[in-house]
Structures are given as C-alpha cells and as structure tokens.
Amino acid sequence: MxxxxxxxxxxxxxxxxxxxxxxxxxxxxxxxxxxxxxxxxxxxxxxxxxxxxxxxxxxxxxxxxxxxxxxxxxxxxxxxxxxxxxxxxxxxxxxxxxxxxxxxxxxxxxxxxxxxxxxxxxxxxxxxxxxxxxxxxxxxxxxxxxxxxxxxxxxxxxxxxxxxxxxxxxxxxxxxxxxxxxxxxxxxxxxxxxxxxxxxxxxxxxxxxxxxxxxxxxxxxxxxxxxxxxxxxxxxxxxxxxxxxxxxxxxxxxxxxxxxxxxxxxxxxxxxxxxxxxxxxxxxxxxxxxxxxxxxxxxxxxxxxxxxxxxxxxxxxxxxxxxxxxxxxxxxxxxxxxxxxxxxxxxxxxxxxxxxxxxxxxxxxxxxxxxxxxxxxxLYRYYIPNGPHKETSYPAIEARRMEVFDYIKAHTAPDDFIYVWSINVQAYYYADRLPPIDILWPSYVSATGAPERIFDPRTKYIIASEENILARPEWFKNGLAQNYFLEIIINDTEIYRRK
Structure with a gap:
C-alpha cells in the first residue's frame, strides 16, 4: 500500500x-x-x-x-x-x-x-x-x-x-x-x-x-x-x-x-x-x-x-x-x-x-x-454528563412531543382516523394513524375535495396547535364545535375527541 x-x-x-x-x-x-x-x-x-x-x-x-x-x-x-x-x-x-x-x-x-x-x-x-x-x-x-x-x-x-x-x-x-x-x-x-x-x-x-x-x-x-x-x-x-x-x-x-x-x-x-x-x-x-x-x-x-x-x-x-x-x-x-x-x-x-x-x-x-x-x-449540552438545565435543551424539548403521540396511540384503534390541524404533523407517523383525507398538510385541506371531509365519523381525534401560525377558519371552528369536545391539552396541543 x-x-x-x-x-x-x-x-x-x-x-x-x-x-x-x-x-x-x-x-x-x-x-x-x-x-x-x-x-x-x-x-x-x-x-x-x-x-x-x-x-x-x-x-x-x-x-x-x-x-x-x-x-x-x-x-x-x-x-x-x-x-x-x-x-x-x-x-x-x-x-x-x-x-x-x-x-x-x-x-x-x-x-x-x-x-x-x-x-x-x-x-x-x-x-x-x-x-x-x-x-x-x-x-x-x-x-x-x-x-x-x-x-x-x-x-x-x-x-x-x-x-x-x-x-x-x-x-x-x-x-x-x-x-x-x-x-x-x-x-x-x-x-x-x-x-x-x-x-x-x-x-x-x-x-x-x-x-x-x-x-x-x-x-x-x-x-x-x-x-x-x-x-x-x-x-x-x-x-x-x-x-x-x-x-x-x-x-x-x-x-x-x-x-x-x-x-x-x-x-x-x-x-x-x-x-x-x-x-x-x-x-x-x-x-x-x-x-x-x-x-x-x-x-x-x-x-x-x-x-x-x-x-x-x-x-x-x-x-x-x-x-x-x-x-x-x-x-x-x-x-x-x-x-x-x-x-x-x-x-x-x-x-x-x-x-x-x-x-x-x-x-x-x-x-x-x-x-x-x-x-x-x-443540542450538545443535553449530552454533557451532569450538565445544567438539560431539561430545557433542544432534544429534551423535542422529546416532549412524544407525550401527544403516545396519548393518541393509546386512545385510538388502528382503524381510527386522526387529523392534525398544525404545521407539526408528526402524530401521523409516531402514533401510526391515518388521516381521513389524502394530503397531510392543513394548507392543502381543500386541494382534492371539500375541507369538511376531515370530520369523517371515523376521525376520532382532531389535534390542533399553533393557532398564531395556522389560522382556524370558520368552517373548521364550526365543525369542531358541532362534532368534537376538548378532551385534554398536552404541552399547548389541544386534543379534541369526537362526541
């Protein structure tokens, strides 16, 4: 060599x-x-x-x-x-x-x-x-x-x-x-x-x-x-x-x-x-x-x-x-x-x-x-042994998202739908649940049909957050009020359950 x-x-x-x-x-x-x-x-x-x-x-x-x-x-x-x-x-x-x-x-x-x-x-x-x-x-x-x-x-x-x-x-x-x-x-x-x-x-x-x-x-x-x-x-x-x-x-x-x-x-x-x-x-x-x-x-x-x-x-x-x-x-x-x-x-x-x-x-x-x-x-301070305030580090904060995903997975069956009204759509993958429509992102909720499709009878949970980033239109608020009730809030994420 x-x-x-x-x-x-x-x-x-x-x-x-x-x-x-x-x-x-x-x-x-x-x-x-x-x-x-x-x-x-x-x-x-x-x-x-x-x-x-x-x-x-x-x-x-x-x-x-x-x-x-x-x-x-x-x-x-x-x-x-x-x-x-x-x-x-x-x-x-x-x-x-x-x-x-x-x-x-x-x-x-x-x-x-x-x-x-x-x-x-x-x-x-x-x-x-x-x-x-x-x-x-x-x-x-x-x-x-x-x-x-x-x-x-x-x-x-x-x-x-x-x-x-x-x-x-x-x-x-x-x-x-x-x-x-x-x-x-x-x-x-x-x-x-x-x-x-x-x-x-x-x-x-x-x-x-x-x-x-x-x-x-x-x-x-x-x-x-x-x-x-x-x-x-x-x-x-x-x-x-x-x-x-x-x-x-x-x-x-x-x-x-x-x-x-x-x-x-x-x-x-x-x-x-x-x-x-x-x-x-x-x-x-x-x-x-x-x-x-x-x-x-x-x-x-x-x-x-x-x-x-x-x-x-x-x-x-x-x-x-x-x-x-x-x-x-x-x-x-x-x-x-x-x-x-x-x-x-x-x-x-x-x-x-x-x-x-x-x-x-x-x-x-x-x-x-x-x-x-x-x-x-x-990021790296989370991995420093005995480091100060590790609970506020980026990995620790991100890990709190799992609380929402675990809750959804524990309270739904595999054939239940969920819909996420948020820019953070991780729940679909981590909870392993399907949406009622074909596109995950709320900004495209009307792209292939009426937006009210998200309120399918099989949609057990609506997960909503970041209202300051993603506005909630009237049709969404009305459908939520008619068909769902607020079951729990986890880390500022609202989880609505079908009535």
Missing part, C-alpha cells in the same frame, strides 16, 4: 468519524414535521400503497419518499432509519467535495471544504438535526459538478456527459428547483467554448455536450412521469406541479428581507457569521482571479461562483421560507471559504514565519468551529 493511498484512507476514516460525531447526537431526536411526513408516506409504500394514489405528497416529487422507503427496507420502519441512511449520504457528499476540491484546487482546499461542509450542514438552526430532502439531494449536486469537470478535463466524448444530466435529474426528483449545479455546468460549457473559441470544432463540441446533459436530465424525469401514468396516476402526479406553483406564490412565508439574497444571507449569518464572511472574501478573490477567463482554472472559479449565486437565488427567491432552504448553499460556500483560507495561507507563508502562519490559519478555522459549537450548544 503506497503512502498516497494510505493517506487517502486516513482522510476517509477521519471524515467518517467527524460525520458520525455530528450526526449521532441527532439520532434520538424526534423527526421534524417534514421528515415525519416523508416517513409516514414511505411507511404506507412499505405496506403496499402506491405513491400519489391513496395518499398524496402535495407539492413534492417522489425522490425523498423512495429514499425513506430505502431506509426502512435497510434498517427497519423506525424514526432512526432515515437518519442512519443520511449518515451514509452525508459521508458520500463529504468525500465527493474533498475529491473535487483536491482535483480542481489542491488537497488542503479539498480537506477544508469537506470539513466546512460537515459543519455547515449540521447546524441546529439550519435544520442540521433533520432528515430533510436537501440533505439527501446535496451529494448528488456535488457529484454532478465533480463528474462534469472530470469529463471536461479528459475531453471525454459528448455522449459521456449524459451521466452529468442523469445525476442532475436525481437532484430534481427531490425538488424541482434543485438545479444550481446544472445551471453552473451550463454556464461552464458556454464559458469553456468562449475560452477555446479559436479551436476548430469548439462550438459543435459545446453544443453536443449541452444536448447530452439535457437528455440526461429529461430521460429520468420522463420515465418518472411515464411510470405514474402507467399506473393511472397521471392527473395525481400533475397535481404536484399545480400545488407547487401555489406554494411558491404563498405570501405567508415572505419576510421583509430583500429578494433573493436577504433570507439565505440572514440565515447563514445567524448560524455561522465567520464562515459567511470568509466565504464572501473568497467570492471576491475568486472573481478577481477569474477575470481574464483564459484558463481552465478561471473556468473552475467562475463555475463555483455561479453555483453559489444560483443556490442563493433559489434559496431566497421567495423572500423567506424555512431554514432548510439554505442548505443547498453550503457546498459552494464551503469551497469558497476553503479557497480563501488556503490562498491567504500561501501568501502569508512568503512573508511571515511558518509558525505564525499556521497559528493565524488555525485561528481563522477555529473561529468557524467556535461559531458552530456556540450555535449548536443547545
């Missing part, structure tokens, strides 16, 4: 340990509302139901549900399974980012980028403890860019680029807007053609590469649509896009932040201001270095800048949203931050003592780590 191969294995083991270190404390935490909804639908698929048939995903494509189904088949139907599978996905994304950074910049940039990716995607207030679909899609986005550059450097035949499109399509099957890597690659091909414009056949080569990538994207998407059409579910599948357009126009998630960059930059700053500032400096120096657009290195620089820019736009084009929207920004952000640190390291090394340069670089990296630990303290 040569030294290079041995060193690579050491890096892999270190990354695996780091991923385990940040992810294992999240395994016992209750699934967030999105992840629990994904798990609920995957459970129904495990039991023989077809996606989009009896139950519908609302505005989501099938990728995350089949991923959860895979987790259940591998590790069993339990809330830990998606998070175990996520550890594997996260390690894959970390490794791909390291290899890409090493290939396109140098080994230190790859190492730092991978390290920052682990930290950035594990931040408590960026949905770092969840099994959100962004976590599963990001490794495919990273691999899409990496494969493109491997093929580009080898001047591979255009046909090979179809696999770049296939990987991009896999990302889109999680969420249709997960296209930052594809957008960046499209620009890279055009910019590469500009750089090599004096070579014969450049335009044809660029055109064929774009066509092949386009085919790679379209074929999996068409096959997915054809699959559900063959099952007689074409109209149900189309509903995803109808509801998706409605969702993007929902003004309830719009904050008074400038579009499109305000929301993602605010969230990144709140979670790790050190990483954001260093990455911002990296953006400036990458742009400065790539200005001439004459070399492969400048093409790489511009591609990463476009990737970062597109990810920021797609994370914030609504002017607001949920924390996990920002996760797609982390990979290019991590690379630009790593580039900035290592480029400054090399400059300092020319004019300063080696020890001082190492200390200075360590301080900068340490600031990013300290920001991470500070903002994740509410």
């Amino acid at each position: 040569n030294s290079s191969f041995k060193r690579t294995w050491i890096y892999f083991i270190i990354f695996a340990l780091l991923v385990a270190l940040v992810r294992l404390p999240t395994l016992g935490i209750v699934l967030d509302t999105d992840s629990s909804a994904n798990a609920f639908l995957a459970r129904q698929m495990l039991r023989g139901e077809t996606l989009y048939d009896k139950f519908h995903t609302a505005h989501h494509l099938p990728g995350i549900y089949y991923t959860n189904l895979l987790a259940f088949r591998l590790f069993g139907d339990n809330p830990v399974s998606p998070k175990i599978l996520l550890i594997i996905f996260m390690l894959a994304g970390t490794w791909m980012l390291f290899l890409m950074g090493r290939e396109l910049f140098d080994r230190p940039v790859g190492l730092l980028a991978a390290f920052f990716y682990i930290l950035g995607t594990s931040q408590l207030n960026l949905a770092g403890t969840t099994a959100e679909m962004e976590h599963f899609a990001i490794p495919f986005m990273i691999t899409t860019v990496f494969l493109f550059f491997l093929l580009y450097k080898k001047d591979a035949p255009a046909l090979h680029f179809i696999w770049v499109g296939v990987l991009g399509a896999v990302s889109m099957l999680y969420k249709i807007i997960f296209v930052p890597s594809l957008v960046a690659i499209g620009f890279a091909i055009l910019l590469g053609a500009w750089i090599e414009r004096k070579k014969e056949g450049t335009i044809k080569k660029a055109f064929l590469r774009l066509v092949m990538i386009g085919l790679g994207v379209v074929i999996p998407l068409l096959l997915t649509g054809a699959y559900f059409a063959a099952l007689g579910l074409w109209e149900r599948f189309q509903l995803v896009f109808k509801l998706g357009f409605q969702y993007t126009g929902d003004q309830s998630l719009t904050y008074p932040l400038p579009k499109p960059f305000g929301f993602p930059l605010f969230m990144l700053a709140m979670n790790n201001i050190a990483l954001l500032v260093i990455a911002a400096l990296g953006v400036y120096h990458l742009a400065q270095r790539s200005y001439s657009l004459k070399t492969f290195a400048s093409l790489v620089d511009v591609t990463f800048l476009i990737w970062l820019f597109t990810a920021l736009v797609l994370a914030g084009f609504r002017g607001g949203g949920y924390q996990h929207y920002v996760l797609i920004v982390i990979p290019p952000l991590a690379v630009t931050a790593a580039f900035e640190i290592m480029s400054n390291y090399r400059k300092w090394r020319e004019s300063s003592p080696k020890t001082a340069v190492r200390i200075g670089t360590g301080v900068v990296v340490g600031l990013i780590v300290l920001n991470f630990l500070w903002n994740n303290y509410d």
